[in-house]
Amino acid sequence: MTQTVFAPWDDPSKKPLIRFDCVTKRFGDFVAIDDLSLDIFEQEFFALLGPSGCGKTTMMRMLAGFEAPTEGKIELAGQDIAPVPPNKRAVNMMFQSYALFPHLSVYENIAFGLRRGDMPKNDIDDRVGEMLKLTRLEKFARRKPHQISGGQRQRVALARSLAKAPKLLLLDEPLGALDAKLRQATQFELMDIQEKTGTTFVIVTHDQEEAMTVASRVAVMDEGRVIQVATPERIYEAPNSVYVADFIGDVNIIKGTAKPSGSDRYEILHTDGQPPFSAVSETSFSEGQTCHLAIRPEKVSISADRTADADNAVQGKVLDIAYLGNLSTYYVELPGGQVIKAQTANTRRVSRRGFTWEDSVWLSWTATAGVLLAE
Amino acid sequence: MNRLSWFNVTSLTLGFAFLYLPMVILIIYSFNESKLVTVWAGFSTRWYGELIQNEAFLDAAWVTIKVAVTSSTLATVLGTMAAYVLVRGGRFLGRTLFSGMIYAPLVMPEVITGLSLLLLFIGIGLDRGVLTIVLAHTTFSMCYVSVVVSSRLMTFDRSLEEAALDLGCSGFDAFRLVTLPIIAPAVISGWLLAFTLSLDDLVIASFTAGPSATTLPIKIFSAVRLGVSPEINALSTIMIGIVTVGVISASLVSKQNSLRQQRDEQAAARTA
Numbered sequence: 001m002t003q004t005v006f007a008p009w010d011d012p013s014k015k016p017l018i019r020f021d022c023v024t025k026r027f028g029d030f031v032a033i034d035d036l037s038l039d040i041f042e043q044e045f046f047a048l049l050g051p052s053g054c055g056k057t058t059m060m061r062m063l064a065g066f067e068a069p070t071e072g073k074i075e076l077a078g079q080d081i082a083p084v085p086p087n088k089r090a091v092n093m094m095f096q097s098y099a100l101f102p103h104l105s106v107y108e109n110i111a112f113g114l115r116r117g118d119m120p121k122n123d124i125d126d127r128v129g130e131m132l133k134l135t136r137l138e139k140f141a142r143r144k145p146h147q148i149s150g151g152q153r154q155r156v157a158l159a160r161s162l163a164k165a166p167k168l169l170l171l172d173e174p175l176g177a178l179d180a181k182l183r184q185a186t187q188f189e190l191m192d193i194q195e196k197t198g199t200t201f202v203i204v205t206h207d208q209e210e211a212m213t214v215a216s217r218v219a220v221m222d223e224g225r226v227i228q229v230a231t232p233e234r235i236y237e238a239p240n241s242v243y244v245a246d247f248i249g250d251v252n253i254i255k256g257t258a259k260p261s262g263s264d265r266y267e268i269l270h271t272d273g274q275p276p277f278s279a280v281s282e283t284s285f286s287e288g289q290t291c292h293l294a295i296r297p298e299k300v301s302i303s304a305d306r307t308a309d310a311d312n313a314v315q316g317k318v319l320d321i322a323y324l325g326n327l328s329t330y331y332v333e334l335p336g337g338q339v340i341k342a343q344t345a346n347t348r349r350v351s352r353r354g355f356t357w358e359d360s361v362w363l364s365w366t367a368t369a370g371v372l373l374a375e
Numbered sequence: 376m377n378r379l380s381w382f383n384v385t386s387l388t389l390g391f392a393f394l395y396l397p398m399v400i401l402i403i404y405s406f407n408e409s410k411l412v413t414v415w416a417g418f419s420t421r422w423y424g425e426l427i428q429n430e431a432f433l434d435a436a437w438v439t440i441k442v443a444v445t446s447s448t449l450a451t452v453l454g455t456m457a458a459y460v461l462v463r464g465g466r467f468l469g470r471t472l473f474s475g476m477i478y479a480p481l482v483m484p485e486v487i488t489g490l491s492l493l494l495l496f497i498g499i500g501l502d503r504g505v506l507t508i509v510l511a512h513t514t515f516s517m518c519y520v521s522v523v524v525s526s527r528l529m530t531f532d533r534s535l536e537e538a539a540l541d542l543g544c545s546g547f548d549a550f551r552l553v554t555l556p557i558i559a560p561a562v563i564s565g566w567l568l569a570f571t572l573s574l575d576d577l578v579i580a581s582f583t584a585g586p587s588a589t590t591l592p593i594k595i596f597s598a599v600r601l602g603v604s605p606e607i608n609a610l611s612t613i614m615i616g617i618v619t620v621g622v623i624s625a626s627l628v629s630k631q632n633s634l635r636q637q638r639d640e641q642a643a644a645r646t647a
Contacts, residue, residue: 087545092541093537101539102557143643
């Protein structure tokens, strides 16, 4: 049985729900968004990921209607939304601070948006009840926001923004104020609610783990530009630049020059007097071109003796060990002075660990383990 | 707790004596039987009885309250509007000038404010009476209201208003349904401030009051110039009493509110 994969971005016949068309936003001289084009499809859980100040919040505020693009246009379901004020958009937002109305009860907070239309009172009551049930807040309906905990407040904010059944829900760092455990539970809850309601979610976050967990696609942003848009797997396994590789997770970057050695094989000359590394790359490099080999630490294996049939094997000295409980990261210094991180799962107790500081070890990885990047 | 040292006790006593001795003397002498203010002739509530009979004082008190309520309400509406525009309006032409000018009456000598208002009323041919006092008091107390309200608005979380807009409110509805209820305490204390200012203003009222309307401070001041009568002491004691009750109940209410808030938050943390 084949399962249909949710991938409307690969289907040219699908029309995007949101289309950023060459959008630029300036605040005075500062360019917050720089000629950005992006499509987001219906029912997607789309994450805008980047360091603070990269323009992700500005994009969200433009979707909500609190900022207007300086140039270019934003379409929602085929319509230019620039002239539509925020209170007339079928877009709702969950604010980073939650922005719950402190003088209203949980129930009234959720009903607030519904009361603005001409919805009959009974229907409002039903809808609020439904939302309370969805977010498991029935017991707290009569409480005021300051009478509930942070996690409950977060759920009230979500219920309130979902109550009007928007076409698009914007979430601005929704889990920023929660502690790690609650955060994880809430991530799954968010995904569950997104699936149940079928609403398109756009989430803004600087937490790459959060983006990877919840999103169907992630856009990695930097300085007002989108660097890469892809599924979490592609972003992690096939980053298109050193910036993305470095931003998402941990990575070893080895700088060198490329030398073609087969149809899609390359030798990377990295340090004088050391044997080159070999790597497979889909993108082509010319002889002598500067390149960066990006390898995730968990794809580098560490052993006491040289692995016989490894594509790449190099000897080094353990410089440092970072013990993370479930994992250990070994910092191994190569003869050329370069430090490579290798990560292994601690399937055995620490006392039985094979290597310690100053040990001489072999690192090895396959030709397909790393990604070859131009910049 | 540390025990109070003799030094602390002394400074405390001196400080309180400095602040309250005049008032205590005034209150004591209001119960004086004698008509002579400086001679004690036994306890009596006679002057309170005579005060109630005194039409002129009662009229003046009624005018004062009418003026204070109307002018502080007008000042609150105008001052809140001004504060909202100053804090939320963003950059507009003349914003700096406007914000500077709204605070000018705070530092302007009252005599000058009073004089300029008098000239204005004469110029436009407005008969001096209750209306002119109300207008004058609104003018000078409005800036106090806008100072109080704008300092509250500066710390107001703007995303609350954005959330209201996002949920379908028009700009005015967002103000009415979200901003105003939240800043209400500041608006109310602005009103109380304006009310108090109007209640005890003498200088501006003397410029703008006419023969048809006199406020209590003017009445007291002119009565005292003919000699301090025990009736004035009684009147002042009543005013001190009203102010004391007001201040104590206001602080009790706010203390209870903050206690309840704290309890609620602790309860929320426990059920989390």
